[in-house]
Amino acid sequence: MAVTFSNRLSALLPALVLTTVLACITQSAFNLAAIAPLSGGINPGDIVATIWFDLRHFSLTYAPIALINLSVVALVLYVLPATRRYWLAAMIGAALLYLMLLLINAIAPMPTLIAATRSTAGLISMLLCSSAGALCYVGLVQRRVVHG
Amino acid sequence: MVKQALLLAALSLSPAVLSDKVQSYQLTVLHSQLHYPWALVFLPDGDMLLTERSGTLKRLSGDGTERFSIRPQLPQLLQASQAGLQDIALMPDFAQNAGVVISYACGTLTANNTCLASAVLTDNGLSDIKRIFQAQPLKSGAAHFGGRIAFLPDNSLVLTLGDGFDYREQAQNPANHLGKIVRLNADGSVPQDNPFAGKPGYAAEIFSLGHRNVQGIFYDAPGQTLYSHEHGPRGGDELNIITAGNNYGWPVATYGIDYTGARISPFTTFTTMQDAIWGWTPSIAPAGMTLYRGELFPDWQGNIFVAALAAKSVSRLQLENRKVVSEQVLFTELKQRIRDVRSGPDGALYLLTDSDNGQLIKVTPAN
Numbered sequence: 001m002a003v004t005f006s007n008r009l010s011a012l013l014p015a016l017v018l019t020t021v022l023a024c025i026t027q028s029a030f031n032l033a034a035i036a037p038l039s040g041g042i043n044p045g046d047i048v049a050t051i052w053f054d055l056r057h058f059s060l061t062y063a064p065i066a067l068i069n070l071s072v073v074a075l076v077l078y079v080l081p082a083t084r085r086y087w088l089a090a091m092i093g094a095a096l097l098y099l100m101l102l103l104i105n106a107i108a109p110m111p112t113l114i115a116a117t118r119s120t121a122g123l124i125s126m127l128l129c130s131s132a133g134a135l136c137y138v139g140l141v142q143r144r145v146v147h148g
Numbered sequence: 149m150v151k152q153a154l155l156l157a158a159l160s161l162s163p164a165v166l167s168d169k170v171q172s173y174q175l176t177v178l179h180s181q182l183h184y185p186w187a188l189v190f191l192p193d194g195d196m197l198l199t200e201r202s203g204t205l206k207r208l209s210g211d212g213t214e215r216f217s218i219r220p221q222l223p224q225l226l227q228a229s230q231a232g233l234q235d236i237a238l239m240p241d242f243a244q245n246a247g248v249v250i251s252y253a254c255g256t257l258t259a260n261n262t263c264l265a266s267a268v269l270t271d272n273g274l275s276d277i278k279r280i281f282q283a284q285p286l287k288s289g290a291a292h293f294g295g296r297i298a299f300l301p302d303n304s305l306v307l308t309l310g311d312g313f314d315y316r317e318q319a320q321n322p323a324n325h326l327g328k329i330v331r332l333n334a335d336g337s338v339p340q341d342n343p344f345a346g347k348p349g350y351a352a353e354i355f356s357l358g359h360r361n362v363q364g365i366f367y368d369a370p371g372q373t374l375y376s377h378e379h380g381p382r383g384g385d386e387l388n389i390i391t392a393g394n395n396y397g398w399p400v401a402t403y404g405i406d407y408t409g410a411r412i413s414p415f416t417t418f419t420t421m422q423d424a425i426w427g428w429t430p431s432i433a434p435a436g437m438t439l440y441r442g443e444l445f446p447d448w449q450g451n452i453f454v455a456a457l458a459a460k461s462v463s464r465l466q467l468e469n470r471k472v473v474s475e476q477v478l479f480t481e482l483k484q485r486i487r488d489v490r491s492g493p494d495g496a497l498y499l500l501t502d503s504d505n506g507q508l509i510k511v512t513p514a515n
Contacts, residue, residue, distance in 0.1 A: 027410045035413045038320045038400050046414035057409035109229065111289030111314045115406050118314050 003141055008074055011140035019066040019133030024054045026125045027062075030116035062114075065104070066133060069097050073134045077141075086135055093134030094127035101126075172514035173445075175482070178212030178498075182506035187235040187296075187436070188490045188498055192243065197269070198500070198508065199250075201232035205274065210494070212508060218273040222265055224254040226290070231260065234295030239266075239334050240303045246270070249334065251295040251307060254279070259286040261325070262293045262309050264336065280336025283325035284351070287312045292361040294329075296436070298374070300367055304339050306331050306355055306390075308362035308376060316399040316412075319358050322350040327398060329362060329376065329390060331355035343393030358396040358421060364437030364454060365390070373470060377437055377454055380404035381412065383429035387454070388422065389470060397421035403429050426472040432459035435502070436488030442495030444513050453478075455486035457502055462489050482509070 028051045036042050042050075073093045077084050083092060101123070104113050116122035184201040191197065194210040203225055207215040225233065231253030239247035246269040254263035261283040267274040292310030299305045311319045311327035319327020322344065330353035331342050344350035365376040374390040384404025388396055401418040405411055417423055428434070436455040440448045452465040452472075460483055464476040479486065479499065487502035497511035 027408075031406075031410060031412055032414075034317050035400055035415075038317060039413075039415060039418065042414060050411045050414055053411045054409070057405065057411075059409075061408040061410075109291075110407065111291055114408055115410060115412070 003144060007144045008078070008141060011137050011144065012070055012074055014140060015070050015133045015137035016063065016066055018136050019070065019129055020059050020063045021055065022129040022132055023062045023066065023126060024058050025051055026122070026129055027058050027114065027116045028054045030119070030122040030125070065097075065100060066130070069093065069100060069130055070133050070137060072096050074137060077138065084138065086138055089134040089138040090131035093130040097127055097130040098123075173511050174514050175479075176510045176512065177507050178510050179206075179208060179214070179508040180505065182206075182500070182508065183504055184232070184502060185487060185500040185506040185508065186233065187488055188500055188508070189236050189238060189248075190490070190493050191238070191269075194493070196498075196508075197236050197248070199233045199236050200506075201227075201230075201234070203227055203233045205233070205236070205250075208508070212510075216272055220250070220267065220274045220277060222250065222252050222254070222263070222277060223279045224256075224263070226253040226255050226257070226260050228253075228257055229290035230293060231290040234262075234293065235297045237297040237299060237305070240299055242269075247334070248274070249280075249297055249305065250277075251297055253290070253293045253295070254282060255286055257290060258288045260288075260290070261286050261312075262295055262307070264297075264307055264332070266334070266336070281307070281330075281332055281353075283309050283330070285324055285326070287315055287326070289314055292379075294359070294362045296363055296365045296376075298365045298367050300331070300374070301369060301372075302339075304331055304333055306365060306374065308359070308365050308378075310361040311359070311398065313361075316360065319360065319398045320395070320400065322354060322357060325351055325353065327357065327359045328354050329356045329359060329365070331392075355392055356390050356394050356396060358394075358398045358400070360398045360402075363435050366437060366439050368439050370441075371470070375437070375439070375452065377434040379433055380427075380429070380431055382407055382409075383431055385428035385431045385434050386424035387426035387434075387452070387465070387472065388424050391422070394422045395420060396424075403427055404431070425470065426465065426475075428459075428463075432461070432463065433457035433485075434463075435486065436490065436500070438489050438491045438497075440491045440497065442491055442497075444495035445497070448497075453489045453491070453497065455489040455499070457485040457487065460485055462486055462499065479511075 186201045187199045196208045198206045206217045234251040250265045264281040267277040291313035294308035294310040296308045338352045345352045361379040377387045381404040384402045401415045454463040461480045462478045466474045484501035488500040490498045499509040501507045
Protein backbone atom coordinates (compact mmCIF):
# COMPACT_ATOMS: atom_id res chain seq x y z
CA MET A 1 0.00 0.00 0.00
CA ALA A 2 1.36 3.43 -0.94
CA VAL A 3 2.29 5.92 1.77
CA THR A 4 0.57 9.24 1.22
CA PHE A 5 1.91 12.68 2.05
CA SER A 6 -0.65 12.80 4.85
CA ASN A 7 0.72 9.54 6.24
CA ARG A 8 4.21 10.95 6.21
CA LEU A 9 3.14 14.19 7.84
CA SER A 10 1.25 12.37 10.58
CA ALA A 11 4.38 10.29 11.21
CA LEU A 12 6.64 13.34 11.21
CA LEU A 13 4.81 15.21 13.94
CA PRO A 14 5.16 12.58 16.70
CA ALA A 15 8.78 12.07 15.65
CA LEU A 16 9.35 15.80 15.96
CA VAL A 17 7.82 15.91 19.42
CA LEU A 18 9.84 12.90 20.55
CA THR A 19 13.11 14.34 19.24
CA THR A 20 12.50 17.74 20.79
CA VAL A 21 11.53 16.33 24.18
CA LEU A 22 14.55 14.03 24.24
CA ALA A 23 16.83 16.87 23.17
CA CYS A 24 15.47 19.14 25.91
CA ILE A 25 16.04 16.50 28.56
CA THR A 26 19.53 15.86 27.20
CA GLN A 27 20.32 19.57 27.23
CA SER A 28 19.11 19.85 30.83
CA ALA A 29 21.12 16.82 31.85
CA PHE A 30 24.39 18.13 30.42
CA ASN A 31 24.00 21.65 31.80
CA LEU A 32 23.12 20.28 35.25
CA ALA A 33 25.95 17.75 35.10
CA ALA A 34 28.35 20.63 34.46
CA ILE A 35 27.02 22.67 37.38
CA ALA A 36 26.68 19.83 39.92
CA PRO A 37 30.37 19.46 40.76
CA LEU A 38 30.68 23.22 41.18
CA SER A 39 27.70 23.50 43.51
CA GLY A 40 28.05 20.30 45.52
CA GLY A 41 25.14 18.62 43.76
CA ILE A 42 21.68 19.46 42.48
CA ASN A 43 18.56 18.45 44.36
CA PRO A 44 15.76 16.54 42.59
CA GLY A 45 13.41 19.51 42.67
CA ASP A 46 15.92 21.66 40.78
CA ILE A 47 16.47 18.88 38.25
CA VAL A 48 12.73 18.63 37.54
CA ALA A 49 12.37 22.41 37.42
CA THR A 50 15.27 22.71 34.97
CA ILE A 51 13.86 20.04 32.66
CA TRP A 52 10.46 21.73 32.76
CA PHE A 53 12.10 25.09 32.05
CA ASP A 54 13.98 23.69 29.08
CA LEU A 55 10.87 21.96 27.74
CA ARG A 56 9.18 25.36 27.68
CA HIS A 57 12.11 27.45 26.44
CA PHE A 58 14.89 25.42 24.83
CA SER A 59 12.24 23.58 22.81
CA LEU A 60 11.45 26.81 20.97
CA THR A 61 15.00 26.88 19.64
CA TYR A 62 15.38 23.18 19.11
CA ALA A 63 12.03 22.26 17.50
CA PRO A 64 12.81 24.13 14.24
CA ILE A 65 16.21 22.42 14.09
CA ALA A 66 14.59 19.04 14.66
CA LEU A 67 11.88 19.81 12.10
CA ILE A 68 14.42 20.57 9.39
CA ASN A 69 16.49 17.57 10.41
CA LEU A 70 13.58 15.11 10.28
CA SER A 71 12.10 16.65 7.14
CA VAL A 72 15.36 16.06 5.30
CA VAL A 73 15.47 12.51 6.70
CA ALA A 74 11.93 11.96 5.39
CA LEU A 75 12.91 13.37 2.02
CA VAL A 76 15.95 11.12 1.76
CA LEU A 77 13.87 8.07 2.67
CA TYR A 78 11.29 9.07 0.05
CA VAL A 79 13.79 9.71 -2.73
CA LEU A 80 16.00 6.71 -1.92
CA PRO A 81 13.78 3.74 -1.04
CA ALA A 82 16.86 1.64 -0.34
CA THR A 83 17.47 3.73 2.78
CA ARG A 84 14.18 2.75 4.41
CA ARG A 85 15.81 0.60 7.03
CA TYR A 86 15.73 1.37 10.71
CA TRP A 87 19.47 1.41 11.26
CA LEU A 88 20.07 3.44 8.12
CA ALA A 89 17.39 5.98 9.00
CA ALA A 90 18.96 6.37 12.45
CA MET A 91 22.36 6.95 10.89
CA ILE A 92 21.00 9.44 8.39
CA GLY A 93 19.22 11.39 11.14
CA ALA A 94 22.39 11.62 13.22
CA ALA A 95 24.64 12.47 10.29
CA LEU A 96 22.32 15.20 9.07
CA LEU A 97 22.08 16.74 12.52
CA TYR A 98 25.86 16.70 12.81
CA LEU A 99 26.15 18.59 9.53
CA MET A 100 23.46 21.03 10.65
CA LEU A 101 25.26 21.72 13.91
CA LEU A 102 28.50 22.38 12.03
CA LEU A 103 26.65 24.83 9.81
CA ILE A 104 24.85 26.51 12.73
CA ASN A 105 28.09 26.95 14.68
CA ALA A 106 29.81 28.37 11.63
CA ILE A 107 27.06 30.95 11.16
CA ALA A 108 26.21 31.78 14.77
CA PRO A 109 28.29 34.45 16.52
CA MET A 110 29.20 32.13 19.37
CA PRO A 111 31.54 29.12 18.97
CA THR A 112 28.92 26.54 20.01
CA LEU A 113 25.22 27.40 20.05
CA ILE A 114 23.88 24.36 21.89
CA ALA A 115 25.75 24.00 25.15
CA ALA A 116 25.26 20.23 25.41
CA THR A 117 27.20 19.75 22.19
CA ARG A 118 30.35 21.34 23.62
CA SER A 119 31.49 17.88 24.72
CA THR A 120 31.78 14.72 22.64
CA ALA A 121 29.42 12.90 25.00
CA GLY A 122 26.84 15.67 24.71
CA LEU A 123 27.16 15.83 20.96
CA ILE A 124 26.68 12.07 20.61
CA SER A 125 23.69 12.23 22.94
CA MET A 126 22.05 14.93 20.83
CA LEU A 127 22.75 12.91 17.68
CA LEU A 128 21.10 9.91 19.33
CA CYS A 129 18.02 12.05 19.98
CA SER A 130 17.87 12.72 16.27
CA SER A 131 18.31 9.01 15.57
CA ALA A 132 15.43 8.25 17.91
CA GLY A 133 13.24 10.69 16.00
CA ALA A 134 14.22 9.14 12.68
CA LEU A 135 13.45 5.67 14.02
CA CYS A 136 10.09 6.88 15.29
CA TYR A 137 9.31 8.33 11.88
CA VAL A 138 10.23 5.16 10.00
CA GLY A 139 8.33 3.01 12.49
CA LEU A 140 5.17 5.09 12.17
CA VAL A 141 5.37 5.15 8.38
CA GLN A 142 5.86 1.37 8.26
CA ARG A 143 2.94 0.91 10.63
CA ARG A 144 0.70 2.97 8.40
CA VAL A 145 1.79 0.84 5.42
CA VAL A 146 0.93 -2.35 7.29
CA HIS A 147 -2.31 -1.14 8.85
CA GLY A 148 -3.40 1.16 6.08
CA MET B 149 34.03 67.04 10.02
CA VAL B 150 32.62 68.22 13.25
CA LYS B 151 28.92 67.85 13.33
CA GLN B 152 26.97 69.29 16.19
CA ALA B 153 23.51 68.56 17.34
CA LEU B 154 21.67 70.03 20.25
CA LEU B 155 19.62 67.43 21.97
CA LEU B 156 17.72 67.10 25.17
CA ALA B 157 18.39 64.07 27.27
CA ALA B 158 15.54 61.68 27.00
CA LEU B 159 14.58 60.00 30.20
CA SER B 160 13.78 56.42 29.50
CA LEU B 161 13.19 54.88 32.86
CA SER B 162 12.14 51.47 34.00
CA PRO B 163 9.38 51.41 36.63
CA ALA B 164 11.82 51.11 39.54
CA VAL B 165 14.03 53.86 38.30
CA LEU B 166 14.07 57.46 39.40
CA SER B 167 16.06 60.48 38.40
CA ASP B 168 16.52 63.95 39.81
CA LYS B 169 15.94 66.08 36.75
CA VAL B 170 16.45 66.21 33.07
CA GLN B 171 20.01 67.13 32.18
CA SER B 172 20.37 68.80 28.80
CA TYR B 173 23.45 68.13 26.76
CA GLN B 174 24.86 68.44 23.31
CA LEU B 175 26.61 65.80 21.31
CA THR B 176 29.59 66.64 19.15
CA VAL B 177 31.06 64.10 16.78
CA LEU B 178 34.83 64.52 17.09
CA HIS B 179 35.82 61.71 14.77
CA SER B 180 33.99 59.29 12.52
CA GLN B 181 34.81 56.47 10.13
CA LEU B 182 36.34 54.52 12.97
CA HIS B 183 36.49 50.77 12.49
CA TYR B 184 35.00 49.17 15.60
CA PRO B 185 36.60 51.53 18.11
CA TRP B 186 37.12 49.81 21.45
CA ALA B 187 38.79 52.03 24.00
CA LEU B 188 39.81 55.59 24.71
CA VAL B 189 42.35 57.06 27.10
CA PHE B 190 43.33 60.66 27.75
CA LEU B 191 46.91 61.90 27.68
CA PRO B 192 48.16 64.61 30.06
CA ASP B 193 48.45 67.11 27.19
CA GLY B 194 44.76 66.79 26.27
CA ASP B 195 45.26 64.35 23.40
CA MET B 196 43.55 60.98 23.29
CA LEU B 197 44.65 57.48 22.36
CA LEU B 198 41.94 55.41 20.69
CA THR B 199 42.04 51.72 19.83
CA GLU B 200 40.12 49.94 17.11
CA ARG B 201 39.41 46.23 17.43
CA SER B 202 40.77 45.74 13.94
CA GLY B 203 44.24 46.59 15.24
CA THR B 204 44.69 50.33 14.79
CA LEU B 205 45.87 52.79 17.42
CA LYS B 206 45.11 56.46 16.81
CA ARG B 207 46.31 59.55 18.57
CA LEU B 208 43.78 62.35 18.39
CA SER B 209 43.93 65.93 19.55
CA GLY B 210 41.26 67.24 21.90
CA ASP B 211 39.15 68.36 18.93
CA GLY B 212 39.42 64.98 17.23
CA THR B 213 42.15 65.81 14.72
CA GLU B 214 44.19 62.72 13.92
CA ARG B 215 47.86 63.03 14.86
CA PHE B 216 48.79 59.48 13.90
CA SER B 217 47.16 56.20 13.02
CA ILE B 218 49.31 53.10 13.30
CA ARG B 219 48.97 49.35 13.48
CA PRO B 220 51.20 48.36 16.41
CA GLN B 221 53.16 45.17 15.92
CA LEU B 222 51.59 43.37 18.83
CA PRO B 223 53.00 39.85 19.23
CA GLN B 224 50.57 37.29 17.78
CA LEU B 225 47.63 39.70 17.51
CA LEU B 226 44.50 37.71 16.62
CA GLN B 227 41.76 39.42 14.62
CA ALA B 228 38.51 37.48 14.25
CA SER B 229 34.96 37.99 15.48
CA GLN B 230 35.37 39.44 19.02
CA ALA B 231 39.15 39.06 18.93
CA GLY B 232 41.45 42.00 18.24
CA LEU B 233 43.04 45.03 19.80
CA GLN B 234 41.25 46.01 22.98
CA ASP B 235 42.12 48.39 25.80
CA ILE B 236 44.99 50.80 26.39
CA ALA B 237 45.98 52.46 29.66
CA LEU B 238 48.71 54.85 30.74
CA MET B 239 51.17 53.56 33.28
CA PRO B 240 51.09 55.43 36.58
CA ASP B 241 54.57 56.81 35.86
CA PHE B 242 53.64 57.81 32.31
CA ALA B 243 55.00 61.31 32.86
CA GLN B 244 58.46 59.86 33.37
CA ASN B 245 58.59 57.04 30.81
CA ALA B 246 55.58 57.45 28.45
CA GLY B 247 54.72 53.84 29.21
CA VAL B 248 51.39 52.30 28.20
CA VAL B 249 49.86 48.86 28.52
CA ILE B 250 47.70 47.35 25.81
CA SER B 251 45.36 44.37 25.95
CA TYR B 252 44.54 42.29 22.89
CA ALA B 253 43.52 38.84 21.76
CA CYS B 254 46.54 36.79 20.79
CA GLY B 255 47.26 33.43 19.23
CA THR B 256 45.42 31.53 16.55
CA LEU B 257 41.76 30.64 16.08
CA THR B 258 42.35 27.28 17.71
CA ALA B 259 44.84 28.37 20.41
CA ASN B 260 44.31 31.86 21.80
CA ASN B 261 43.60 33.96 24.85
CA THR B 262 44.04 37.53 26.08
CA CYS B 263 47.47 39.13 26.11
CA LEU B 264 48.89 42.23 27.70
CA ALA B 265 51.76 44.19 26.20
CA SER B 266 53.76 47.14 27.42
CA ALA B 267 55.08 49.83 25.10
CA VAL B 268 56.44 53.33 25.02
CA LEU B 269 54.41 56.09 23.38
CA THR B 270 56.44 58.16 20.91
CA ASP B 271 55.58 61.10 18.68
CA ASN B 272 54.80 58.75 15.82
CA GLY B 273 53.44 55.68 17.52
CA LEU B 274 54.74 53.02 19.87
CA SER B 275 58.16 51.57 20.52
CA ASP B 276 59.56 48.81 22.73
CA ILE B 277 56.43 46.68 22.43
CA LYS B 278 56.77 43.68 24.72
CA ARG B 279 54.24 41.04 25.63
CA ILE B 280 54.18 40.85 29.40
CA PHE B 281 51.28 38.47 30.03
CA GLN B 282 49.26 35.83 28.23
CA ALA B 283 46.20 34.34 29.89
CA GLN B 284 46.19 30.55 30.15
CA PRO B 285 45.17 28.08 28.89
CA LEU B 286 45.07 28.74 25.18
CA LYS B 287 41.62 27.82 23.90
CA SER B 288 39.68 27.63 20.68
CA GLY B 289 37.17 30.17 19.36
CA ALA B 290 37.13 33.94 19.09
CA ALA B 291 34.71 34.90 21.87
CA HIS B 292 34.83 36.32 25.40
CA PHE B 293 38.25 37.87 25.88
CA GLY B 294 37.41 40.47 28.52
CA GLY B 295 40.29 42.87 27.98
CA ARG B 296 39.72 45.96 30.15
CA ILE B 297 42.56 47.39 32.25
CA ALA B 298 42.50 49.48 35.42
CA PHE B 299 45.37 50.59 37.61
CA LEU B 300 45.09 50.36 41.39
CA PRO B 301 46.53 52.85 43.90
CA ASP B 302 49.60 50.68 44.52
CA ASN B 303 50.46 50.93 40.78
CA SER B 304 49.54 47.32 40.11
CA LEU B 305 46.93 46.73 37.42
CA VAL B 306 43.91 44.53 37.03
CA LEU B 307 43.12 42.96 33.67
CA THR B 308 39.68 41.54 33.02
CA LEU B 309 39.35 38.23 31.20
CA GLY B 310 36.58 36.16 29.69
CA ASP B 311 35.50 32.56 29.92
CA GLY B 312 36.06 31.82 26.22
CA PHE B 313 32.30 31.09 25.85
CA ASP B 314 32.56 27.32 25.43
CA TYR B 315 34.57 26.98 28.66
CA ARG B 316 32.25 28.65 31.13
CA GLU B 317 32.71 26.10 33.91
CA GLN B 318 36.40 27.00 33.90
CA ALA B 319 35.46 30.33 35.46
CA GLN B 320 35.26 28.33 38.71
CA ASN B 321 38.59 26.58 38.16
CA PRO B 322 41.18 28.46 40.22
CA ALA B 323 44.06 26.86 38.37
CA ASN B 324 43.65 28.92 35.19
CA HIS B 325 42.76 32.41 33.99
CA LEU B 326 39.49 31.75 32.15
CA GLY B 327 36.68 33.84 33.63
CA LYS B 328 38.98 35.69 36.03
CA ILE B 329 40.21 39.16 36.83
CA VAL B 330 43.98 39.04 37.23
CA ARG B 331 46.22 41.47 39.06
CA LEU B 332 49.73 42.11 37.78
CA ASN B 333 52.56 44.53 38.25
CA ALA B 334 53.11 46.89 35.34
CA ASP B 335 55.95 44.70 34.10
CA GLY B 336 53.73 41.62 34.07
CA SER B 337 55.10 40.05 37.23
CA VAL B 338 52.79 38.79 39.95
CA PRO B 339 52.30 40.88 43.10
CA GLN B 340 53.20 38.77 46.08
CA ASP B 341 50.12 39.95 47.97
CA ASN B 342 47.69 38.60 45.40
CA PRO B 343 44.93 36.68 47.21
CA PHE B 344 45.98 33.25 45.99
CA ALA B 345 49.71 33.78 45.51
CA GLY B 346 51.57 30.70 46.67
CA LYS B 347 48.41 28.68 47.23
CA PRO B 348 48.71 25.21 45.64
CA GLY B 349 46.24 24.64 42.79
CA TYR B 350 45.64 28.35 42.26
CA ALA B 351 46.96 30.61 39.52
CA ALA B 352 48.91 33.28 41.37
CA GLU B 353 47.66 36.07 39.06
CA ILE B 354 43.99 35.64 40.05
CA PHE B 355 42.39 38.59 41.81
CA SER B 356 38.79 37.38 41.56
CA LEU B 357 37.00 34.53 39.84
CA GLY B 358 33.61 33.42 38.59
CA HIS B 359 33.27 35.94 35.77
CA ARG B 360 31.79 35.49 32.30
CA ASN B 361 33.08 38.31 30.11
CA VAL B 362 34.18 41.44 31.94
CA GLN B 363 34.36 44.47 29.67
CA GLY B 364 34.13 47.34 32.11
CA ILE B 365 36.25 48.16 35.15
CA PHE B 366 37.44 51.21 37.05
CA TYR B 367 38.87 52.04 40.43
CA ASP B 368 37.08 54.73 42.39
CA ALA B 369 39.93 56.26 44.35
CA PRO B 370 37.85 58.45 46.72
CA GLY B 371 35.56 55.53 47.47
CA GLN B 372 38.44 53.03 47.46
CA THR B 373 36.29 50.66 45.49
CA LEU B 374 36.90 48.60 42.37
CA TYR B 375 33.81 48.29 40.18
CA SER B 376 33.36 46.02 37.20
CA HIS B 377 30.52 44.85 35.05
CA GLU B 378 30.18 41.76 32.93
CA HIS B 379 28.09 40.39 30.14
CA GLY B 380 25.53 37.80 31.14
CA PRO B 381 24.26 35.39 28.50
CA ARG B 382 20.54 36.02 27.83
CA GLY B 383 19.91 38.16 30.86
CA GLY B 384 22.11 38.30 33.90
CA ASP B 385 24.37 41.24 33.06
CA GLU B 386 25.98 42.32 36.32
CA LEU B 387 27.59 45.26 38.08
CA ASN B 388 29.94 44.05 40.79
CA ILE B 389 32.15 45.48 43.47
CA ILE B 390 35.36 43.53 43.14
CA THR B 391 37.12 42.41 46.29
CA ALA B 392 40.32 40.42 46.24
CA GLY B 393 39.73 36.69 46.38
CA ASN B 394 35.97 36.79 45.91
CA ASN B 395 34.01 34.44 43.68
CA TYR B 396 31.35 36.17 41.56
CA GLY B 397 29.39 33.06 40.76
CA TRP B 398 29.44 32.42 37.03
CA PRO B 399 28.16 30.00 35.85
CA VAL B 400 26.74 28.59 39.09
CA ALA B 401 24.81 31.68 40.16
CA THR B 402 23.29 33.66 37.32
CA TYR B 403 20.06 35.33 36.27
CA GLY B 404 20.90 34.58 32.66
CA ILE B 405 19.99 31.64 30.47
CA ASP B 406 21.64 30.23 27.36
CA TYR B 407 20.99 31.98 24.04
CA THR B 408 19.05 28.83 23.10
CA GLY B 409 16.69 29.35 26.03
CA ALA B 410 18.23 26.50 28.05
CA ARG B 411 18.74 27.00 31.76
CA ILE B 412 22.42 27.23 32.62
CA SER B 413 22.05 26.75 36.36
CA PRO B 414 19.19 26.39 38.82
CA PHE B 415 20.85 28.98 41.07
CA THR B 416 20.56 32.75 40.90
CA THR B 417 22.51 33.18 44.14
CA PHE B 418 24.81 30.81 45.95
CA THR B 419 26.47 30.73 49.33
CA THR B 420 30.19 31.53 49.16
CA MET B 421 29.60 33.43 45.92
CA GLN B 422 29.23 37.19 45.72
CA ASP B 423 25.96 38.69 44.48
CA ALA B 424 25.97 41.52 41.97
CA ILE B 425 25.02 44.98 43.25
CA TRP B 426 22.99 45.64 40.11
CA GLY B 427 21.85 43.60 37.16
CA TRP B 428 20.20 43.82 33.78
CA THR B 429 17.70 41.27 32.54
CA PRO B 430 17.09 41.34 29.63
CA SER B 431 20.69 42.00 28.75
CA ILE B 432 21.97 45.40 27.74
CA ALA B 433 25.41 43.96 26.81
CA PRO B 434 27.53 46.26 28.98
CA ALA B 435 30.81 47.29 27.33
CA GLY B 436 32.92 50.16 28.73
CA MET B 437 32.31 51.92 32.02
CA THR B 438 33.45 55.05 33.77
CA LEU B 439 32.96 57.01 36.96
CA TYR B 440 32.06 60.63 36.34
CA ARG B 441 34.11 63.03 38.45
CA GLY B 442 33.95 66.04 36.13
CA GLU B 443 32.51 69.47 36.79
CA LEU B 444 30.54 70.13 33.61
CA PHE B 445 27.60 68.04 34.77
CA PRO B 446 27.20 68.63 38.52
CA ASP B 447 24.20 66.30 38.69
CA TRP B 448 26.30 63.46 37.32
CA GLN B 449 29.03 63.80 39.93
CA GLY B 450 29.97 60.39 41.32
CA ASN B 451 27.66 58.51 38.95
CA ILE B 452 28.67 55.40 37.05
CA PHE B 453 28.14 55.37 33.30
CA VAL B 454 27.83 52.01 31.56
CA ALA B 455 28.07 51.76 27.77
CA ALA B 456 25.65 49.23 26.32
CA LEU B 457 25.92 47.46 23.00
CA ALA B 458 22.59 45.64 22.73
CA ALA B 459 20.60 48.37 24.46
CA LYS B 460 22.23 51.04 22.23
CA SER B 461 22.45 53.42 25.15
CA VAL B 462 24.43 54.42 28.21
CA SER B 463 23.11 53.64 31.67
CA ARG B 464 23.73 56.30 34.29
CA LEU B 465 23.74 54.74 37.74
CA GLN B 466 23.41 56.77 40.91
CA LEU B 467 24.89 55.17 44.00
CA GLU B 468 24.47 55.66 47.71
CA ASN B 469 26.67 53.75 50.11
CA ARG B 470 27.94 51.58 47.27
CA LYS B 471 24.40 50.60 46.28
CA VAL B 472 22.66 51.58 43.07
CA VAL B 473 19.60 53.67 43.88
CA SER B 474 18.53 54.71 40.41
CA GLU B 475 19.23 54.17 36.74
CA GLN B 476 18.75 56.58 33.86
CA VAL B 477 19.09 55.45 30.26
CA LEU B 478 20.84 58.01 28.07
CA PHE B 479 21.76 58.61 24.44
CA THR B 480 19.15 56.25 22.96
CA GLU B 481 18.61 58.91 20.29
CA LEU B 482 21.94 57.89 18.77
CA LYS B 483 20.50 54.46 17.95
CA GLN B 484 24.06 53.17 18.09
CA ARG B 485 25.75 50.35 19.94
CA ILE B 486 27.97 52.08 22.50
CA ARG B 487 31.31 50.36 23.02
CA ASP B 488 32.96 52.66 25.50
CA VAL B 489 32.23 55.65 27.70
CA ARG B 490 34.92 57.72 29.39
CA SER B 491 34.98 60.73 31.65
CA GLY B 492 37.36 63.27 30.14
CA PRO B 493 39.73 65.53 32.08
CA ASP B 494 37.74 68.50 30.74
CA GLY B 495 34.58 67.27 32.44
CA ALA B 496 32.97 66.08 29.21
CA LEU B 497 31.74 62.56 28.67
CA TYR B 498 33.11 60.72 25.64
CA LEU B 499 31.39 57.89 23.78
CA LEU B 500 32.62 55.38 21.22
CA THR B 501 29.99 53.83 18.95
CA ASP B 502 30.52 50.26 17.83
CA SER B 503 30.36 49.75 14.07
CA ASP B 504 32.53 49.74 10.98
CA ASN B 505 31.72 53.44 10.79
CA GLY B 506 32.12 54.15 14.48
CA GLN B 507 32.25 57.59 16.00
CA LEU B 508 33.93 59.39 18.86
CA ILE B 509 31.30 61.62 20.41
CA LYS B 510 31.82 64.30 23.04
CA VAL B 511 29.01 65.07 25.45
CA THR B 512 28.93 68.57 26.95
CA PRO B 513 26.21 70.64 28.59
CA ALA B 514 23.76 72.21 26.16
CA ASN B 515 24.48 75.70 27.42
